[in-house]
Amino acid sequence: xxxxxxAATGMAAQxxxxxxxxxxxxNMRTTGYKRQRADFQxxxxxxxxxxxxxxxxxGNILPAGIDLGGGVKTVATPRMMSQGTLSPTGNELDVAIRxxxxxxxxxxxxxxxYTRDGSFQMDAQGRIVTAQGYVLxxxxxxxxxxxxxxxxxxxxxxxxxxxxxxxxxxxxxxLANFIDKAGLQAIGDNLFIETPASxxxxxxxxxxxxxxxxxxxxxxxxxVEAVTQISDLIAAQRAYEMNSKVITAADxxxxxxxxxxx
Amino acid sequence: xxxALLIGLSRQVVLQRELEVIANNIANLNTNGFKAxxxxxxxxxxxxxxxxxxxxxxxxxSFVLDRATWHNLSQGPIQNTGNxxxxxxxxxxxxxxxxxxxxxxxxxxxxxxxxxxxxxxxxxYQVLxxxxxxxxxxxxxxxxxxxxxxxxxKEANNVAEAQRGKLRIVxxxxxxxxxxxxxxxxxxxxxxxxxxxAASAGIIQGAIEKSNVSAVSEMTRMIEVTRTYTAxxxxxxxxxxxxxxxxxxxxxxxx
Numbered sequence: 477x478x479x480x481x482x483a484a485t486g487m488a489a490q491x492x493x494x495x496x497x498x499x500x501x502x503n504m505r506t507t508g509y510k511r512q513r514a515d516f517q518x519x520x521x522x523x524x525x526x527x528x529x530x531x532x533x534x535g536n537i538l539p540a541g542i543d544l545g546g547g548v549k550t551v552a553t554p555r556m557m558s559q560g561t562l563s564p565t566g567n568e569l570d571v572a573i574r575x576x577x578x579x580x581x582x583x584x585x586x587x588x589x590y591t592r593d594g595s596f597q598m599d600a601q602g603r604i605v606t607a608q609g610y611v612l613x614x615x616x617x618x619x620x621x622x623x624x625x626x627x628x629x630x631x632x633x634x635x636x637x638x639x640x641x642x643x644x645x646x647x648x649x650x651l652a653n654f655i656d657k658a659g660l661q662a663i664g665d666n667l668f669i670e671t672p673a674s675x676x677x678x679x680x681x682x683x684x685x686x687x688x689x690x691x692x693x694x695x696x697x698x699x700v701e702a703v704t705q706i707s708d709l710i711a712a713q714r715a716y717e718m719n720s721k722v723i724t725a726a727d728x729x730x731x732x733x734x735x736x737x738x
Numbered sequence: 739x740x741x742a743l744l745i746g747l748s749r750q751v752v753l754q755r756e757l758e759v760i761a762n763n764i765a766n767l768n769t770n771g772f773k774a775x776x777x778x779x780x781x782x783x784x785x786x787x788x789x790x791x792x793x794x795x796x797x798x799x800s801f802v803l804d805r806a807t808w809h810n811l812s813q814g815p816i817q818n819t820g821n822x823x824x825x826x827x828x829x830x831x832x833x834x835x836x837x838x839x840x841x842x843x844x845x846x847x848x849x850x851x852x853x854x855x856x857x858x859x860x861x862x863y864q865v866l867x868x869x870x871x872x873x874x875x876x877x878x879x880x881x882x883x884x885x886x887x888x889x890x891x892k893e894a895n896n897v898a899e900a901q902r903g904k905l906r907i908v909x910x911x912x913x914x915x916x917x918x919x920x921x922x923x924x925x926x927x928x929x930x931x932x933x934x935x936a937a938s939a940g941i942i943q944g945a946i947e948k949s950n951v952s953a954v955s956e957m958t959r960m961i962e963v964t965r966t967y968t969a970x971x972x973x974x975x976x977x978x979x980x981x982x983x984x985x986x987x988x989x990x991x992x993x
Contacts (some may be wrong), residue, residue, distance in 0.1 A: 479761035486765030516769040517921040528927045540806035545762030552860045656851040675853040686879035715767040722761045725964045732971040
């Protein structure tokens, strides 16, 4: 009874769907989180009677065949890289990207990671680092005795040192963009790394080459929409239930058959 | 005597096949662009025994055969996703896709861009435009796809829009002859050539066509299948009892 296994693939797919949705909901309040979606496709078909087969010497052909499908598979869990809403925090080292682009971050193993999470801090040396302490690229060091850190829309960082009246420019934050942003690989900690699918990073300053601009004192919220996630969750749960009913039905039919012999 | 058993069996085999079709539909309840399958049965009339030994003609026996599965190509519900690379097709048309096995057609519009900048399906197959694959530049952003399938982008800092091609949207004179080729793709059998889609068909960007499987009717069909299966089993059981009684009573030689 193939229906049993077909329904099992359906249950497995919906289980994965629920897993993806639960991760989205769990990260509803994660800064810079981008929601994922499970995409499914149908499995191979067995062509029991192939359409177009000749049925007589007069050249009559079968107008429709018998195709039995084998169920469903998960093909991808692409990430939706749409803009999250910006929420003001008032913190001068909180930076949100409005538009395309990722901050570049140096990992301890000297790889470069990319993030939309702009909740930066200062470490003991005055460098701008992420919440995990990874250094923002290009490295910008804020000198001691300085105050009023300003990051403008183009990413230029300036401070007022001591009692100066004119601000001192420290550097410019640049952004990386990818042709296939959905192809980035998430490695946790709100970080992504490049893959052959994402292509190499295109680094430029904010507002150039189609990149977004920076908004100081704001953070980008997750782009998870609670309503959509909950309705997807309901759909997934019901689909799971129905697949289990198919298994029950197939089981009943097998039972009927085995009851034939007494 | 055996005939009732065999006729019942022919029905049960067909019911098992139908359950397989239903199981596949339900498994694909959440598959984008999936089209439900239905089953078609036909009666097979077997000529009866030669009638010359009987008074009156022998009745013919009627078996059941499954003749075909058909695709329900009706429009699935369209869900808004807001993702610029999700396209739903409104109307009777398909997107053309280049696979290693040749050209295939799909209604699953969850598209992506690969590292070479080409527009591809989730499986990585190129989505065909009117003049070959659609390729984006590294600096392209704000992709927009018109109802006719024209793909336009904003290039780097330019204000004007640049065109990146036009999606090839095709229709078929007899779409029911298309063969399902897994991974949400359809293959055209010999003699069925794709034609430009009717003008009424169009692309909706930022939306996706969900599976057109109707959960209610599939569940109803499933209940019908299991109940019929049980009923046929009951009939076979009765037939078997009848034979047992016959054998017992006939073997009961009066002394």
